[in-house]
Amino acid sequence: MIARILATAITEAHIARRNRWVLIAVVLMVVFSLVLSAVGSAPSGGLGADPLSITVASLTSLSVYLVPLVALLMSFDAVAGEVERGTLPLLLTYPVARWEILAGKLVAHTGILVIALVAGYGAAALIAVVGDPAAAAGVGALWRLTWTSALLGATFLGIGYALSSLARRTSGAAGLAIGLWLGLVVLYDLALLAAVVADDGGIFTTQFFPTALLANPADAFRLFNLTASQATSAASGIGAAATSIALWQSLVSVLCWPLVALGLATLAFRKVQP
């Protein structure tokens, strides 16, 4: 089982390297992290936190958009591409389970994401530490951001595979992926905010709002990192809501989503008839 998953992972890594995905992901993460740390290093004064923790809070807001986007871009082609190229029927006659194929792709794509995250966050951290040695106190927050970003990426990779299986054509899968990204990462929060404002402290705000935040992997990721760093004051938007949700709840959501996404992807992939 492990050997078959690794076989697919190695092959996918070859493909991603040739298609320049490794390079694209790394460059994207590094450029955005550097820009952010250059812009975001100004307001650290009155908060009493070390510069690295402030950078991490900024990076959290960046990653919540960028990591799902990169993950979806890498994954939308995973099944639909095999269907369109005509490579799927042969692959499925091999003694390999469908979930093993997806798990192999997940390992390779998550690996690439981790490389990009380490490069991007590392560059931002280096700048923070060079600027002020006291920043080293924020290494814990940076480490937390790195592994949660990897899990967030894995979640959206899994969701991307599911969309790719449902669409069966790469063009359709790309559309679905972009739509989902807009929906979960951008519109979801806007809709929640609008609802909270309209509700004005009523039953929605107290009962449904925390659950709605935890149900969205991107929001859970942001909540967990901000709550754990106690840097909520450095971030705008959902900051206030974060205080009402316990840390373990957002942690469970962050940990469970990758498995749920892989499960959904496997279910969708099973329905694909070559």
Place this chain on the structure above:
Amino acid sequence: MTSTLTISHLTKSFGGVKALSDVSLHVAAGERVALLGHNGAGKSTLMKVILGLIAADSGEISVCGAAPGGAAARAKVAYLPENATFHSALTGLEQITYYLRLRGENTSGAMALLDKVGLGHAAKRRIGTYSKGMRQRVGLAQTLIGRPDFLVLDEPTSGLDPVSRRDFYALLDRLAAEGAAILLSSHALTEVEARTDRLLILSGGQMVATGSLPDLRREAALPVAMHITTRKGYDADILAALPNAIRVGGALHLTCSQEDKLGTLAQISGLKNKVADIDVIPPSLEDIYSHFSRRDGQ
């Protein structure tokens, strides 16, 4: 002989259209069987059902003693799809290495496999740069992994030049001699007749004929054609003696059934001082194939 593939009363339809109806067949270990039929006859569908890629509506199928598409069957069956395609960013070597890993085989054999199909020189080039024939040979190489018990080959020689075709059939002969069962599809009867033990003809989703070529030739009982060149001026005499004959160009054409062949020949040899030459033309392989595949009002 043990049966590697047994199918009984298989039926499969797509949205009300019957792709396969009541198909029964078997392939024994060491046997080479050709599956013939024109485009849309159901060859590829039948193969996909055998591989477990699509489920049958009804009927029973046993592949190497297991259910089609199950882990046990997949470990023993090799498949070559029609127009084999691979990811264009991978090299031939990487692709074959991947397939070796999936079958749990030692990856050091990848180069030997590519050499076997004549791709050793291109092993480290991307498949995107390969010609159609080269891609087909990558497909062939992957069917040879791990000594499969059963090979399912969908139009294996399409895109191959005549020399590669001969090499390919030589390879199949060796595999069959070692006990592998082989089911291959083709639309050219002329190509497979000398290379397979048995023929199956599929038409409109139905198995319309099965047997060796001599069996099919007998069963088809197609008429024999004779072309008679007459000596100058005797046309009318011969036409009078052989009322079935018709004049085509400078010769007389005549057809008769297999049973009447010798009688007709005797009759013609009785006219020998009026006949300059005679050609006896047996039904061609393509005639036999058309006879079966057009039956049932096709």
